[in-house]
Amino acid sequence: MRKEIIRQELNKNGSLNEPFFFMISYDLSRYEIYKLNELPNDIKFELSKNSNFKSLEKIALSKFPIDYSAYKKAFTSIQNHIKEGNSYLLNLTFKTKIDTSLSLDEIYKKAQALFKLKYKDEFVCFSPEKFIEIKKDKIYTYPMKGTIDAKVPNAQAKILRDTKEMAEHTMVVDLLRNDLSIVSSNVRVDKFRYCDKINAGEKELLQISSKISGELKKDWHKNIGDILTSLLPAGSITGTPKKKTVQILDEIENYKRDYYTGIAGIYDGTSLYSFVLIRFIEKIEDIYYYKSGGGITCDSNINLEYEELQDKIYIPS
Numbered sequence: 001m002r003k004e005i006i007r008q009e010l011n012k013n014g015s016l017n018e019p020f021f022f023m024i025s026y027d028l029s030r031y032e033i034y035k036l037n038e039l040p041n042d043i044k045f046e047l048s049k050n051s052n053f054k055s056l057e058k059i060a061l062s063k064f065p066i067d068y069s070a071y072k073k074a075f076t077s078i079q080n081h082i083k084e085g086n087s088y089l090l091n092l093t094f095k096t097k098i099d100t101s102l103s104l105d106e107i108y109k110k111a112q113a114l115f116k117l118k119y120k121d122e123f124v125c126f127s128p129e130k131f132i133e134i135k136k137d138k139i140y141t142y143p144m145k146g147t148i149d150a151k152v153p154n155a156q157a158k159i160l161r162d163t164k165e166m167a168e169h170t171m172v173v174d175l176l177r178n179d180l181s182i183v184s185s186n187v188r189v190d191k192f193r194y195c196d197k198i199n200a201g202e203k204e205l206l207q208i209s210s211k212i213s214g215e216l217k218k219d220w221h222k223n224i225g226d227i228l229t230s231l232l233p234a235g236s237i238t239g240t241p242k243k244k245t246v247q248i249l250d251e252i253e254n255y256k257r258d259y260y261t262g263i264a265g266i267y268d269g270t271s272l273y274s275f276v277l278i279r280f281i282e283k284i285e286d287i288y289y290y291k292s293g294g295g296i297t298c299d300s301n302i303n304l305e306y307e308e309l310q311d312k313i314y315i316p317s
Contacts, residue, residue, distance in 0.1 A: 003028045003229055010225030014267060017221060021045065022274075023119070023264040026233050026257040032119075036266065044108060045264065046116045047273060059110060059315040062099040063290070071306050074252050078296045081248050089171045090239040090248060092305075093293025095255050095282070096313055104283060110317050115275035117264055123282040126316055127275045128198055128207065131234055131263045132227075134272040139184050139214045139227070143176045143236045144276075145169040145295055146193075146208030147308060155206050156195050164299035165208065169193055172295070173210050175235040175242065183227045184214025198316065205311065224267060234276050237261040239295065258282070260291040279316070 006028060013020045019036040021043070032043065065071075071094070078090050102110070108118040113126035130142040146169050148159040159165050173189060180187045191211040198205045220227065238261075239245035260282065265274025280291045292312040294305055 002031075006031050007225035007229045009033050010228060011222060012225075014221045014224035017269050019266065019268045021264075021266050022228075023117070023259065023262065023277075024228070024232065025259045025262040026237075028229070028232060030259065030262075036268075042120045044116075044118045045266075047266070048114050048116075059102065059107075059317045060100065061313065061315060063310060063313050064097040064099075065306075065310050065313075066094045066096065068306060070254075071309070072302060074254075075296065075300075075302050075305065077252050078248070079298070079300075082296075082298050087245045087248055088240055089168055089295055089297050090245050091237050091261075091293055091295050092249070093237075093253060093257065093261065093291060094309065095289040095291045096310075098281070098288050098290045098313065100288060100315075102315075104281070107281060107315060110315065112316050113279065115264075117277070119259065121283060123259060123280060125259075125264075125277050125280045127278050127280075128196075128316075129209075129236065129276040129278055131265065131274040131276050132231065132272070133274070134216065134220060134227075136271075137216050137218055137220065139180060139216050139220075140190075141176050141180060141212050142209050143169070143172045143212070144207055144209045145172045145236060147294070147311070148206050149311070150197055150204040150206050159206060159208060160193060160195070164297060164301075166193075167299060168295045168297050169208055169210065171240050171297070172236050173212065175240045177212050179231050179235055180212055180214040182230050184216050187212065187214040221267075224272065228263070228274075232263065233261065234263060237276060237278065237293075257291070279312070279314075281315075 021034050023032045104124045108124045111126035115127045117125045129144045133140045146165045148155050196207050198207050260280045262277045263274050282289050290313045294308045
């Protein structure tokens, strides 16, 4: 089983206490693990500690989103599953054909984000969302749920008091807290629903996140594979309950996520940093597709969700 192979490979590399890079697809069917000093030239990545990027230029991007009627069909199916009690929150995603004059290499160079990754000539990712960090025997995760246009009057207050956004975020925090409890002890929510401003091409968006932590045993380095495979796929890009929600999404989404909504990161010999692979452009037979989506609950408004799907299609420059 591929999951078991990934678990063993990560554990082996962590036991060596040597820095390495890892990348795992959404369904754990594909992965890459390399010692940092042996990383191939066709895999590039950057980690940044700065989240306050200023836009230097606008990158032109034409979008050809899924037809509204097709989106409505998927949305309605999701709502039916919610009414039947099969799930409470589902992160519905689609791929959107886009046109840009830039190559994947040029997008990688121009994009500004906490985490950037270019994988061969297949895709480029510029993610604002951390998955887990492990530092000084503590594990942290930062679920990101809730987006609003920063130009909306009183945007921050509006999204923080929105009942649908509150319910969606609370469910993700509860799911991630339970996930961390599988691999750590003394799990707690350190910070609940804080707001970051993100440059989104022609718009600035406010994004809501929370911070959750747990305590690990001192030999966690030897168990990196156990930790990561126990937490995947990421709760923030699936829903709750996770197992059933993943099954529903597999039925409704009309494409293969592949590395989109998977994770990537590095272990530097002391600490581990990883990110969710969102804000994602994939090249398929010389056509570019942008994969994006959002969380759906019983209170979701189809028009707002359809708009959010498109708002998330941008290159942060």
